[in-house]
Amino acid sequence: MIKKIIIGLFFLINLAIIICFWWLGSNSAPLLISLGRLAGLLAAYLVLWQLLLIGRIKFLEQTFGLDRLAVIHHLNGFCALLFIILHPLFLSWGYGARRGINALTQFFSFFNWESLPAAFLGTAIFLVVVIISVGMIQKKFKYETWYFIHLSLYLAIIWAFGHQQEVGRDLQNVIFAGYWNVLYFFFVAALIYYRLLLPLYHFYFQRFTIYKIVPENGGAVSIYIAGRNLKAYPVLAGQFFIVRFLNRLAWQAHPFSLSCTPNCDYLRLTVKPLGDFTTNLAEKIKVGDMIILDGPHGVFTKKRLHTNKVALLAGGIGITPLRSLAEDLSREGRDVVLLYANRQESDIILKDELANLEKVRLVNILSQDPNFAGEKGHIDEEKITRLIPDYLERDFYICGPSAMRAGVVKALKKLGVNRRQVHFEKFSF
Secondary structure, X not given: OHHHHHHHHHHHHHHHHHHHHHHHOOOOOOXXXXXXXXXXXXXXXXXXXXXXXXXXXXHXXXXXXXXXXXXXXXXXXXXXXXXXXXXXXHHHHHHHHHHOOOHHHXXXXXXXXXXXXXXXXXXHHHHHHHHHXXXXXXXXXXXXXXXXXXXXXXXXXXXXXXXXXXXXXXXXXXXXXXXXXXXXXXXXXXXXXXXXXXXXXXXXXXXXXXXXXXXXXXXXXXXXXXXXXXXXXXXXXXXXXXXXXXXXXXXXXXXXXXXXXXXXXXXXXXXXOOOOOOOOHHHHOOOOOEEEEEEEEOOOOHHHOOOOEEEEEEEHHHHHHHHHHHHXXXXXXXXXXXXXXXXXXXXXOOHHHHHXXXXXXXXXXXXXXXXXXXXXXOOOHHHHHHHOOOHHXXXXXXXXXXXXXXXXXXXXXXXXXXXXXXXXXXXXX
16 A cells, blocks of 8 residues: 555656646746647656556556556556647647637648657557557457557657657756656666566576477477576566567567476476467477566465465466466465366366376366366356355465456356455456
8 A cells, every 4th residue: 555655646746746847837828828738748747657557667566466557557548648639739729829820720830840740650659559459459469569569659759758858848947857857767767677677687697598398288388497596586476477589589579477386497388379479389499599588577476365275266378377376375285276167178288287286176177078077167156156165265366368257256256255355467468
């Protein structure tokens, strides 16, 4: 709670400073022009926060969790877009009224201003990014396409900064200009540190390298990663990495969860073919390839526990973080139940490992395998109450396809499980 208050105060204090300087510099300007300048300042401020929200900043991530941070990121993006659009609209009306021309004519005349064409192009980029981030549209894009389009935002931010320096009336105030530059430096420096420098630092000191590749059920593959002094590497069961293989795949980075408890000898990622990047992954990498691991990320760990009993509910490749959690929690002597849902028995990933986990009660549930002698169907209210009769006394960790996750969360809510005891993270882009 204290961390949230600190972050909220940081946001509000800077917002108040920006509005204060705007107010002091807008006394003699027409209302619409003043509002246009304010919209521009607020747009830039919120876009800077977008950098922080996607910057994988540990303080933010551990405070809100990835799911809430993603929601904040989306809402903040739409608010930034609103001010980006209002900025030229108010200025077009304001300057047009002062010059005695209509707003549309004034709008097109802005293209003759220095740095304005680049600013408009930056606005167009931001608009495109917001549009493709809408759920129904986003699903039509491959991860790689979505990722590289988002990278263009950095160019848009550079153009916007140049535009502010060239024509921003509020930045004519030396004190405000100094504050504004420091603000930009802080946000950009935080992004560079967490997104670039920290992963490179760990890569340099740990020297992550593939030392074994093992095929698994369902077409999945386990990648064993060796490194120096892994004992000192700060990673917990349940977390994930943004992985970049330093070979012909180096231009792409993808999120993968740990599939076993961290140890001194290796880290392990288990990957299922779900797209162009992961299809035939074992043929695209080889033993000896070096890897940059950006992370660890996520709060899907034992730190969120409220009870001593745990129920792990997995679907498909969602077993990977739960496999590492199951081992970690059982070693601590906690009461662990694992329900694992798949279509067929051949789809059960890490089957033998799961069956051999000590002190973990495993129940496989198959939906499309008539020859299976065990539980059939899906993880639902009936199975939760029957297979986990003390469900109200447990923490639930859920990982799997979005439909499965949503259905299970809904079922737990209907069963009266405390919301604080239900944990999940969305591992989608």
